[in-house]
Amino acid sequence: MKYQSQKVALAYFVCAMALFGIQVIGGLLAGWIYVSPNFLSELLPFNIIRMIHTNALIVWLLLGFFGAAYFLVPEESEREIYSTKLAYIQLAILMIGTLGAVGSYLVGIHGGREFLEQPLWVKFGILVAALIFLFNISMTVLAGKKTAITNVLLMGLWLLSLLWVFAFINPDNLSLDKMYWWFVVHLWVEATWELVMAAILAFLLLKLTGVDREVVEKWLYVIVATALFSGILGTGHHFYWIGLPGYWQWVGSIFSTFEVVPFFLMMTFAFVMVWKGRKNHPNKAALLWSLGSSTVAFFGAGVWGFLHTLHGVNFYSHGTQITAAHGHLSFYGAYVALNLAVFTYAMPMLRNREPYNQVLNMVSFWLMTGGMAFMTFVLTFAGTIQTHMQRVVGDYYMDVQDALSIFYLMRFGAGIAVVVGAILFIYSVLVVRKSEVITPGAANPVAGE
Amino acid sequence: MAEFLTKSRARNIFYGGSLFFVVVFVAMSVHSHKYVVQVSTAGMPLSEEVVLGKHVWERHSCINCHTLHGEGAYFAPELGNVMTRWDVQDDPEAAYETLEGWMSSQPSGIEGRRQMPYFEITEEEMRGLAEFLRWADQTDTQGWPPNDAG
Secondary structure, eight states: OOSGGGGHHHHHHHHHHHHHHHHHHHHHHHHHHHHSTTTTTTTSOHHHHHHHHHHHHHHHHHHHHHHHHHHHHHHHHTSOOSOHHHHHHHHHHHHHHHHHHHHHHHTTOOOOSTTOOSOHHHHHHHHHHHHHHHHHHHHHHHHSOOOHHHHHHHHHHHHHHHHGGGGGOOOSSHHHHHHHHHHHHHHIIIIIHHHHHHHHHHHHHHHHHOOOHHHHHHHHHHHHHHHHHHHHHHGGGGSSSSSOOTTHHHHHHHHHHTTHHHHHHHHHHHHHHHHHOOOOOSOHHHHHHHHHHHHHHIIIIIIHHHHTTSHHHHHHHTTSHHHHHHHHHHIIIIIIHHHHHHHHHHHHHHTTSOOOOHHHHHHHHHHHHHHHHHHHHHHHHHHHHHIIIIIIIOOOHHHHHHHTHHHHHHHHHHHHHHHHHHHHHHHHHHSOOSSOSSOOOOOOOOOOO | OOTTSOHHHHHHHHHHHHHHHHHHHHHHHHHHHHHIIIIITTTSOOOHHHHHHHHHHHHTTGGGTSEETTEEOSSSOBOTTHHHHTTOTTOHHHHHHHHHHHHHTOOOOOTTSOOOOOOOOOHHHHHHHHHHHHHHHHSOOTTOSSSTTO
């Protein structure tokens, strides 16, 4: 850690991991209700648990992004953060807002637009916190050195904060409501968040592989260009069946097909940088998460997204378990794993020590990634059968769901692996054990045979 | 990567191209907004009852179990065409009575069956909710869903 003010990232990461815990436990409960539907049905209905599951996810990912920005901007700009006090105030507002939202969901006070259910005061809190953040981080960057990484990172964070305005716009007309809702939801995860992801990934690869900055930054601009060129009009793939004009079927199909490109490039970028890099960085776990994130993002967001994005396919698969499968693997690969990569990379520095618990950390990667992959496969099978029975044959929804119960049972098993992995990850990052589980061998480069 | 693509060229393509796509997207969104109001949802007035129904829909977070036009949670049936499925789309009174009958019998309590909670909803709100679902059902959604099962 070169700059004292980077330390604020520590508080952000710890809070993010606490909400990560709440998120996966919420997911496990929801998964169990699929298996045993009477569980908690009177006390804590499914819709409330699902709101906690999704909202906790969104906020912890944002906390991770904010923390990552506070960690990497000083190094990139080569100066201290404008105000650490503002950074802590911002974090306090976000945590009070989030816990307030969870509390109010538990007593039945919430909005009814998916993912944007936060009470109005929480929405304003998020807006205020975002403005504090933008001010604080922009002042830091403006006064210091400007790099492609900070340019792209700031652009992503500014745009995502501006798009939050649409969380306040809720037209009475349902189709308009849906259209503007996607301005937040799609243009976050399939446009602006990709900018943040690419910038953070570029920073990690720069540090972990030691490849020349010029090379890394050129890749970065190409990646984010393909992300926005495809992602902005790719919004059309959500506009097929909600009352919008028919031309979106072609615009959405064509442009969202190209949404695979930035994810393919990010994966290629990560592997090429490792291939070209000569640095033998001691933090192997961070490297695993960086490579893993870009790979799983390519499959979850790229491959599983393309699977049902063409309008001829989507006509039948829209709103089935296929969507759930894609949603889980894409969020995990692109945003969860990337955040965990940053935590893994930054935590030893924030605590002034050599990388620790790397074996446990890497075990948690395989547990979570294996669990999420299994979950995605079984939900994809469930969704395929559902699509056929319900959309082609015309069987009624609940009859079809009863036929899918084996997949929901397997999904719950996968969920257990993910939760165990998450707990192991949090443990490995927060608790410093004296020695590694497996002692690493000496770094002894040998000539090729 | 090829030599002609320098870092500054890549940056300029990124900024210029993104701006272009933003402009196209905004223009198409303006057109779509007008299309929704004048064409796809114009089959039935957006009455006060419908708006009340939408608020009831939101207050109880129905979207976190059901889907509406295919969006939402996937835990409970699609409701964008529920009035057609119940064969009451053209009869507001029957729509209200069917919805009222369904919702007042929840939760079913049947073992092994997904449970819908009981919601405290006044008669006026229930009528609004029925009208909201009829309004959603008459929206031109390009022929989706493929059949009445939703």
